[in-house]
Amino acid sequence: xxxxxxxxxxxxxxxxxxxxxxxxxxxxxxxxxxxxxxxxxxxxxxxxxxxxxxxxxxxxxxxxxxxxxxxxxxxxxxxxxxxxxxxxxxxxxxxxxxxxxxxxxxxxxxxxxxxxxxxxxxxxxxxxxxxxxxxxxxxxxxxxxxxxxxxxxxxxxxxxxxxxxxxxxxxxxxxxxxxxxxxxxxxxxxxxxxxxxxxxxxxxxx
Numbered sequence: 001x002x003x004x005x006x007x008x009x010x011x012x013x014x015x016x017x018x019x020x021x022x023x024x025x026x027x028x029x030x031x032x033x034x035x036x037x038x039x040x041x042x043x044x045x046x047x048x049x050x051x052x053x054x055x056x057x058x059x060x061x062x063x064x065x066x067x068x069x070x071x072x073x074x075x076x077x078x079x080x081x082x083x084x085x086x087x088x089x090x091x092x093x094x095x096x097x098x099x100x101x102x103x104x105x106x107x108x109x110x111x112x113x114x115x116x117x118x119x120x121x122x123x124x125x126x127x128x129x130x131x132x133x134x135x136x137x138x139x140x141x142x143x144x145x146x147x148x149x150x151x152x153x154x155x156x157x158x159x160x161x162x163x164x165x166x167x168x169x170x171x172x173x174x175x176x177x178x179x180x181x182x183x184x185x186x187x188x189x190x191x192x193x194x195x196x197x198x199x200x201x202x203x204x205x206x
Contacts, residue, residue: 007078007081007096008035008077008078009078010031010075011073012073013068013071014067014068015072016047016048016061016064016066017067018059020059020061022057022059023041023060024057024058025056026056027056028049028056029054030124030163031075032124032206034056035047037058038077039094041058043060044059044060045059045060045061045077046059046062046075046076047059047076048072048074050071050072051071062077073161081096081205085116087118087205090131092131093128093131095128095204096205096206097135098116098118098202098203099135099141099200099202101140101200105195105198106145106195109145109199109201110145112201112203116203117205118203118205119160119203119204119205120147120160120201120203121202122146122147123146123147123148124167126167129169132183135202136183136188139200142186142188142199143182143184143200144182144183144199145181145193145200145201146182146183146201148181149180149181168190169189169190170189171184171187171189171190173191174190174191174192175191175192178192178195179195180193181193
């Protein structure tokens with residue numbers, strides 16, 4: 001099986017206490033990019049991502065010693081995305097996913113993903129958006145819920161880790177004032193949503 005068919009365990013506000021020097025360090029824009037970079041290196045089994053600096057330190061330890069450190073995330077390779085529970089792997093965007101074509105409201109859709117150890121799809125780039133549109137067309141999906149919420153504490157849309165989302169492809173009338181995100185039925189561009197209506201969705205394991 002391809003080593004890139006990989007899932008990760010993420011722990012917030014911790015960092016690895018290295019017993020050896022890191023095997024590689026680079027700058028990334030998101031912890032998923034850090035995890036993806038670790039995936040491509042055969043002897044990388046864990047990594048630290050520092051949200052302020054964007055530094056990604058990669059290590060060969062399977063079960064590294066950790067300490068509390070606010071603003072850092074510890075990433076560790078776990079199981080492969082090997083079809084368990086119907087999830088599939090797309091190498092072009094390095095995403096382990098499952099498309100759900102039975103419509104649910106936002107709360108239920110998110111809880112179903114969570115029960116699988118997954119999240120609603122994180123669309124954080126044009127590449128992921130374009131891939132999602134193709135996947136939707138292949139599964140006759142019109143509207144889908146995807147990851148991103150805002151509230152009084154976070155007036156901008158943030159992902160499940162509280163990181164502000166930077167990529168959007170809005171319809172002309174949006175963004176509106178609602179607190180969740182979905183695609184529009186005809187164009188599949190992005191819109192805000194109240195979360196009360198039932199739409200299809202894609203879960204992503206990372």
